[in-house]
Amino acid sequence: MKVTEHLDAAQGRTLISFEILPPLKGKGINALWEHLDPLMEYKPAFINVTYHRSESMFKRKSDGTFDKVEVRKRPGTVGICAAVQNRYAVDAVAHLICGGFSKQETEDALIDLNFLGIDNVLVLRGDAPKNEAIFEPQPGGHKYAIDLLAQVQRMNSGLYLEEDLKSPVKTNFCIGVAGYPEKHFEAPNLKTDLQFLKAKVDAGACYVTTQMFFDNQKYFAYVDACRAAGINVPIIPGLKPLTTKKQLSIIPRTFHVDIPEALSEAVLRCKTDADVEQVGTEWMLQQSKELKAAGVPVLHYYTLGKPHVVSNVVKELV
């Protein structure tokens, strides 16, 4: 079932969804089930599975010199989506990225997703690899998320990369895209960022899922700005719990979002990580309650490593 069908069926009720990462290469799937099993009692409408590019690493050779090798640390998105749907009978949303993938590889992934009965994709550009300042598209790959979106839309119309392919099957993916209440860090200003977001919606994106934020006013202002810019699809807020002091600097640096003063001050007063987790849980609970009261379509939780924190919040909402 498509994300949009879940939203229609909800008739204004706020749904719950979760985001997970594929396990690190070489790890089994059991840790993922231990992570997700306790969250299933909250009946998520769908579960997003992130997609990851390869990173360059240096491998020492026997003569003491180094070889640069490309390592994809978290493969398996397509397989995890199928396994999630199979285990829980809950719809999976496969993330797809431009960075590190050719159009052919993306087409193959979409064909696999279609065979496996996965109806939803969230199309993204991806970031530059660590230690590289600027995003460069893969040779034969896409530069922006909108280009990837166009590829999915072409497949939804039965058009594959080989234009002479006879009797192609039309896919029927529901396509979501990313949005940034605090502006994408590369965009010169919010207005320009929203023009590009509107282009993605006009090209067929059915909904937007936001980057995490810790100040609901930023989300509400963003929704207003989107509506004023003519972006009228559902805007799903993304929420992440803050659980360690280190995240006070890591989150702004990595995700280009602000931590409100009241939250950072409360975290700095904490003596232990358990105290920080308590503060982060309470903060996310208050955010969730306010967003739910405002009638957001879905509360989308980034669960990475902290399913019990998400659980402690969601159980207060149902």
Ligand code: FAD
């Ligand atoms: P785009 O829409 O391509 O935008 C990138 C930048 O280019 C923006 O500044 C935009 O304003 C600008 N822009 C867009 N179109 C044009 C144009 N035509 N001309 C000029 N400028 C343009 N990353 C992963 O690697 N894997 C994941 O699974 C993943 N999941 C995510 C889920 C969510 C909900 C979010 C919010 C982010 C996720 N990311 C993920 C991170 C994402 O890949 C990065 O934030 C990336 O930097 C931007 O992706 P995008 O799809 O928004 O890019």
